[in-house]
Amino acid sequence: MGRWERTHEALRQAAFELFPEHGYSATGTAQIARCAGVSEMTLFRHFPTKEALVVADSFDPLMADAVRLRPAEEPAMRALAEGIRSAWAQVGDEEAQALRERLRIIVQTPVLRGAIERGSEDTAIALAGALVDRGVSETQARVATAAVIAGLSTALLDWVRTDQTALDAALGSALDVLGGE
Incomplete structure (x- = not known):
């Protein structure tokens, strides 16, 4: 390092x-x-x-690369869901706990409401770029990416609020829906 x-x-x-x-x-x-x-x-x-300390993460390149590696014939939403699923499978328990702590601060701090959405711009750019690299039009890539980010944000915030669900289960369920299952 x-x-x-x-x-x-x-x-x-x-x-x-x-x-x-x-x-x-x-x-x-x-x-x-x-x-x-x-x-x-x-x-x-x-x-x-200061907000960037809470919302910035290093998962964007990992997720975008995983989306690029999906089969060429896969529809955009499925490529996003399965690429993200594959990338998140590499997240260890320590990283998941750190994510939970970051999100808990967001949930508990009124001034940070909307921080996930504001902090998702880089993620959206990375994921949409991965779809465009796969041949998806820019407009379709932005629409699919916006849907996935909104769905994952909802799932992550619910995960933080409940403390009862494992990260992989919370994300897996959301990705099933987003991928059309």
């Missing part, structure tokens, strides 16, 4: 130590940077906003 990645991770860890303790709204970016041992300017080089 290089210096950039170590700093990036230190900032996220600092944020997720401070947010539960002090609350998202009461935790300042200077406080997060100080806890991570860097300047506030460095924090903003890694995350353009």
Whole structure:
């Protein structure tokens, strides 16, 4: 892991130590940077906003690559659902727990309502690009991607609120519906 990645991770860890303790709204970016041992300017080089600390993730390239690898004859929605299913199968328990904590902060913080949708732009671009690479028109790719992101957002937020369902079961059920099963 290089210096950039170590700093990036230190900032996220600092944020997720401070947010539960002090609350998202009461935790300042200077406080997060100080806890991570860097300047506030460095924090903003890694995350353009405080909200980005909560919504940014590293799953987009993994999901897009998995969609690109789906069979060429597969319809767009099925390619998205099965590609995402394949990518999420690689997410370990530790990553799933970190995701749950991030989403729990979003659910518990009124100012973050809508954060998942705002933070999904990069995901939408990556997934739509993967579909276009497979020969789907741009408009159809954007429509399919928007549907999948909305469905997965709903499933993920329900997963966080219940604590009773495993991530793979929550996503699997949503992906079944989205893929036409």
